[in-house]
Amino acid sequence: MPRGLFLKIFLWFWLAAAGIIGYLNLALWISIAADPNPERNHGAFGEALNLYAESAVQVYDREGTQAFAQYVSRSMTEAGSEISLFDGSGKPLTPQSSSDATSVADQVRSTQQHVSQVTALGRITWGREVEGPSGKNYIFVTRLRQPYQPRRLTAIQVTTAILVGGLIAYLLALYLTSPVKKLRSTVQAFAQGNLDVRVSPALGKRRDELTDLGRDFDHMAERISILIDSQKRLLADISHELRSPLARLSVALELARKNSPPGAAPPLNRIEQEAERLNELVGQLLALTRLESGAERVPAEIVLLEDLVQQIIDDANFEAKPLNKEVKIIQLDKCRVNGSAELLRSAIENVVRNAIRYTAGRTTVEVGLYWKLETAELTVRDHGPGVPEAELEHIFEPFYRVSEARDRASGGAGLGLSIADRTVKLHGGTIQAKNVDGGLLVIIRLPLAPSQTGSSGSQDHAIFSPAPLASG
Amino acid sequence: MFTPMTSVLLIDDDTELTKLLQEYLEEEQFHLDAAHDGVVGLQKALANQYAVVVLDVMLPGMSGLDVLKQLRQKSSVPVLMLTARGSELDRILGLELGADDYLPKPFNPRELVARLRAILRRTTGGGISASGKPLHLADVELHPDSRSVTCGGKSVTLTGAEFDLLYTFLRSPGKIISREDLTQAALGRPMSPMDRSIDVHVSNLRRKLGTYDGNHERIKAIRGSGYVYLLPGEQL
Helix, strand or coil: CCCCHHHHHHHHHHHHHHHHHHHHHHHHHHHHHHCCCHHHHCHHHHHHHHHHHHHHHHHHHHHCHHHHHHHHHHHHHHHCCEEEEEECCCCECCCCCCHHHHHHHHHHHHHCCCEEEEEHHHEEEEEEEEECCCCCEEEEEEECCCCCCCCCCCHHHHHHHHHHHHHHHHHHHHHHHHHHHHHHHHHHHHHCCCCCCCCHHHHCCCCCHHHHHHHHHHHHHHHHHHHHHHHHHHHHHHHHHHHHHHHHHHHHHHHHHHCCCHHHHHHHHHHHHHHHHHHHHHHHHHHHHHHHHCCCCCCCCEEEHHHHHHHHHHHHHHHHHHHCCEEEEEEECCCEEECCHHHHHHHHHHHHHHHHHHCCCCCEEEEEEEEECCEEEEEEECCCCCCCHHHHHHCCCCCCCCCCCCCHHHCCCCCHHHHHHHHHHHCCCEEEEEEECCEEEEEEEEEECHHHCCCCCCCCCCCCCCCCCCCC | CCCCCEEEEEECCCHHHHHHHHHHHHHCCEEEEEECCHHHHHHHHHHCCCCEEEEECCCCCCCHHHHHHHHHHHCCCCEEEEEECCCHHHHHHHHHCCCCEEEEECCCHHHHHHHHHHHHHHHCCCCCCCCCCCEEECCEEEECCCCEEEECCEEECCCHHHHHHHHHHHHCCCCEEEHHHHHHHHHCCCCCCCCCHHHHHHHHHHHHHCCECCCECCEEEECCCEEEECCCCCCC
């Protein structure tokens, strides 16, 4: 279905065309109807009427009613005029005089002048006083057939004109909007990560501002794709170069372990632990760089958030149990969002792991997924030390270290929340942290996939979910 | 005490790493043969009998995934993939192309040995008894002795892990099996945290078997519990 610009151009042009057609038709009609055509009283036409009036009066005066009727019958039948004759006092001498004729005769009598009156639709009634050969005065009045029919267009003609106008408007709208449509679909494909799409081939030989815009877009796309390609290559190279020594280090470490006395175990364990930490950091740093460089794209696949959260919680419990901690789901609504399941998984995982890290022993991390009209809301609440109020907004910054209790000793590299933050933003969502009674609450909001917003598919959800963890 | 050395092919461009690993694995009774690029690696893998091939995804020239694709056309030798950490796509693609398991790089060599042993246990008959009776369920037929599967009369090519997964399912159809148990059964190792490989194997198996008539799923994920192989006509 064409919509938006297409519909606007089409409807407005059509409306304009129909308006012009309608107005012209009306104006034509009015101008013809209102035209008294003064020329008709003068010149040759007026002279001819005078002659005719005089000769007709002569016939009447000399030969009587019968001859007059005969004389005028020809012009009455052939020219369609109505002819009436009145005597000097205004008494009709011919049968069936129309009211127009009578009123003109009265005017002639009172003004002693030629009278020409325009009546309905340009029909002219003309009269004058004529003196007959006998010296008697007569008033001759003729009601001429309509000089020409004011040509009102018929309904069919008007309809045809409007339809043709519509067709032209349609073609115009199509012509103007089709490159916009092509441009748009290309931009969309580009935004979805297909960096190879270009507009120019789709626009063909056309040349105007829109194709210029298309070429500009192509130029921009070219540059962006080169930048992103080199960025990706660089990231892959860095990843490889940083990790290769780590891979060798861990093998060498195991070899050393085999050939060393038992007393060397603690420092070797420490080396292993630090190598693992370094490795994790490299991974996180790369993930963060990928997210921030735009090299990471969000596919438009549907992610079943409730399944994803369930899987993450299952895995997280696997990690939490040895630490005497637990992750519990307090609510799990069905939520469909658009995006990358892998990226969202790592984002949510990071937040949940962070909560596990800081929640006190023998406490529970509570996770809730709530369906809210347009957004999916994920809450992760720990029972830990929380974060000083002034530092709350900084905890999503890379390597930000909260001054107090939360520090390196608890094992965080400080990038997990940044990764979560960038990923959620990449998906058009928001992430927020706040202190609640004895712990930290992180809220992730993601826009629902279009098919799930509003009331559709929500029958099994409480639209007004209770505020998560309000009572603490 | 003498056990014959198991021969393993390692395709990895890091020559220093392969040397270290050779030394390490030697002590674990593995003989490690190394290839430093994809083309040579593929030739070696096709020419010789290896118990396992360890394949790095990041290779100069021919990529590890291409090597795997070509290898799978001719050989069903077990493949353990080494993937860059964080590169989920490589891992999923690799498992879909028929790798048996994966290990994110850098790895702990002890973990590598554990994975290699798990794969060997499965493929050398340690896992499923080679003389089991054929299993039938609706249109699916599984022959443990020949490790072959037919679905609707047509032969289905499964990787080792997928075969063991299906075997596990068919032994208890209609029952929920946890992801931990499935990982143990199909991959011969315990599930590690944040480990999604079993899900990839299940989805591969789903894809290869197709659905029951009427577009009904064969294998259903049970949230929070695991997977269940549905009996025909059964709806959950």
